[in-house]
Amino acid sequence: MTNVSGRAPVTNCRPRGPGRPRPRTPGPGEEQLSLTVEHDARTARPGDGHPIVLHFHGEVDMVSAPALRQGILPHLGGGHPVVVLDLSGVTFFGARGVSALMTAQDTAEHQHIELRVVSNRSTVPRVLRAADVGDVLPVYDSVAAAIAEPRHPTR
Amino acid sequence: MIGDDTGTRQGTPLELRPDHATPERGAGADGGPEPLRMVAAAEAAALVHVRRTLRSWLSGAGVDEDSSECLQLAAYEALANAASHAYPEDDGGSVSMRAWVDGQVVHVEVADHGTWRPPPADPGSRGRGLLLMERCVDQVELSRTASGTRVGLSRAVTLHSTS
Numbered sequence: 196m197t198n199v200s201g202r203a204p205v206t207n208c209r210p211r212g213p214g215r216p217r218p219r220t221p222g223p224g225e226e227q228l229s230l231t232v233e234h235d236a237r238t239a240r241p242g243d244g245h246p247i248v249l250h251f252h253g254e255v256d257m258v259s260a261p262a263l264r265q266g267i268l269p270h271l272g273g274g275h276p277v278v279v280l281d282l283s284g285v286t287f288f289g290a291r292g293v294s295a296l297m298t299a300q301d302t303a304e305h306q307h308i309e310l311r312v313v314s315n316r317s318t319v320p321r322v323l324r325a326a327d328v329g330d331v332l333p334v335y336d337s338v339a340a341a342i343a344e345p346r347h348p349t350r
Numbered sequence: 351m352i353g354d355d356t357g358t359r360q361g362t363p364l365e366l367r368p369d370h371a372t373p374e375r376g377a378g379a380d381g382g383p384e385p386l387r388m389v390a391a392a393e394a395a396a397l398v399h400v401r402r403t404l405r406s407w408l409s410g411a412g413v414d415e416d417s418s419e420c421l422q423l424a425a426y427e428a429l430a431n432a433a434s435h436a437y438p439e440d441d442g443g444s445v446s447m448r449a450w451v452d453g454q455v456v457h458v459e460v461a462d463h464g465t466w467r468p469p470p471a472d473p474g475s476r477g478r479g480l481l482l483m484e485r486c487v488d489q490v491e492l493s494r495t496a497s498g499t500r501v502g503l504s505r506a507v508t509l510h511s512t513s
Contacts (some may be wrong), residue, residue, distance in 0.1 A: 327481070
């Protein structure tokens with residue numbers, strides 16, 4: 196899966212709290228959470244709006260978990276029946292990250308949107324399993340596999 | 351909303367200092383890694399640096415990648431619990447962390463000096479944090495005293511030579 200040239204806006208998804216400047220000053224080697232949004236029209240299927248893929252990179256901890264949630268939520272109202280969260284670039288994932296994903300999952304379910312998590316490394320799947328949410332948030336090992344999965348019948 | 355109690359304490363001075371003044375027994379004696387000892391402000395931004403320092407220390411100690419990730423996770427959840435729950439909202443307390451290797455086992459101890467509060471009815475992230483700790487290391491010891499809470503974590507690891 197490659198980005199469609201010129202159509203993939205890059206968004207820094209640090210939280211934009213009201214009047215709250217972030218105090219963090221990234222040092223050498225720091226891995227702030229960042230988000231790349233991929234609209235790939237080639238994945239569109241007739242009669243079924245095309246999925247959107249959100250690629251996250253960095254660390255998801257108590258500082259950045261709100262940014263994960265706020266990076267996902269705006270994309271749950273855009274008419275995409277499937278929202279793919281590519282967390283392959285996430286190098287740390289803590290309990291706050293699980294809570295952020297569960298919040299997003301609740302919102303998605305209410306809107307009959309399928310949230311599909313992708314990770315090709317063990318970090319995120321291990322945490323989701325350990326937190327007993329592996330059934331609610333199954334993890335695919337590639338974006339292609341997540342997109343290829345047929346949409347489940349509306350529950 | 352769970353998870354929103356972070357990053358709200360503006361201007362908390364970041365106190366972070368590796369402390370090598372109190373070496374553990376056997377420090378470096380058998381060619382093993384120096385124990386790690388840190389004290390940091392019990393607030394979210396400071397804990398990021400504690401976790402990354404632990405990551406570097408585990409890497410330097412030659413701990414295998416899987417064990418390293420699990421220990422970082424468990425330690426961070428202990429630190430996060432201390433930051434979120436040990437201290438009243440506006441009181442910037444401190445949290446300390448020690449890590450050492452004993453044979454093929456890595457021990458990490460996280461201690462705060464706040465007051466233990468009973469878990470809320472909906473444990474949310476905090477309940478998940480405890481669950482992750484229990485699932486990611488071999489042993490979790492929680493002790494609460496009048497002077498604070500101490501979480502002891504240990505996990506058998508594979509040590510690679512770093513020389």
